Amino acid sequence: MKKITELINRIIVFCFLLMVISFLPSFSLAQSQRNDASFAKEVLRYVNEHRDSMGLAPLQMNNVISQAAEIHSSNMAQKVVPFGHDGFDERIGNLLKELSPANAGAENVADGVTSAREAVNLWLHSPGHRRNIEGNFNLTGIGIASSSDGKIYITQIFIHKS
Numbered sequence: 001m002k003k004i005t006e007l008i009n010r011i012i013v014f015c016f017l018l019m020v021i022s023f024l025p026s027f028s029l030a031q032s033q034r035n036d037a038s039f040a041k042e043v044l045r046y047v048n049e050h051r052d053s054m055g056l057a058p059l060q061m062n063n064v065i066s067q068a069a070e071i072h073s074s075n076m077a078q079k080v081v082p083f084g085h086d087g088f089d090e091r092i093g094n095l096l097k098e099l100s101p102a103n104a105g106a107e108n109v110a111d112g113v114t115s116a117r118e119a120v121n122l123w124l125h126s127p128g129h130r131r132n133i134e135g136n137f138n139l140t141g142i143g144i145a146s147s148s149d150g151k152i153y154i155t156q157i158f159i160h161k162s
Helices: 002-053 063-077 088-098 116-124 127-133
Strands: 102-111 139-146 152-161
Touching (some): 002 116, 002 139, 002 152, 063 088, 063 152, 088 152, 102 116, 116 127
Antiparallel strands (some): 102 152, 139 152
């Protein structure tokens, strides 16, 4: 009887551990999505603070643009495409059609940063990226993704919608 009780206790503990482990991936995903949304909002805040300091109108977040940015960041994080602007022309072309009337687009990417402030500072110290931040755009989307080793990839897309 003692062996049966011990076996039952082990089975109960094993089942409990399986149940706890089964919740971890969904919790981690939810946590990651929450952090990514917060990270994206911080990027937008710092970009708009800079635009304000230059007398420029703030950019408005757009979900369609954010989806395209998220896909690109995810593709870079998963090594589907190399870090950079692969597919830029197609990505922007599709957005300009979908958001018509829209007539201009640009994109900034960053990797390996640990904060939104760091990403925006890197862009502001690069003439091309700074030109995008200060450009004649009114909509933006920001996508954040992490690679399996935790490296962060950021894509910010800028669109001018008439």
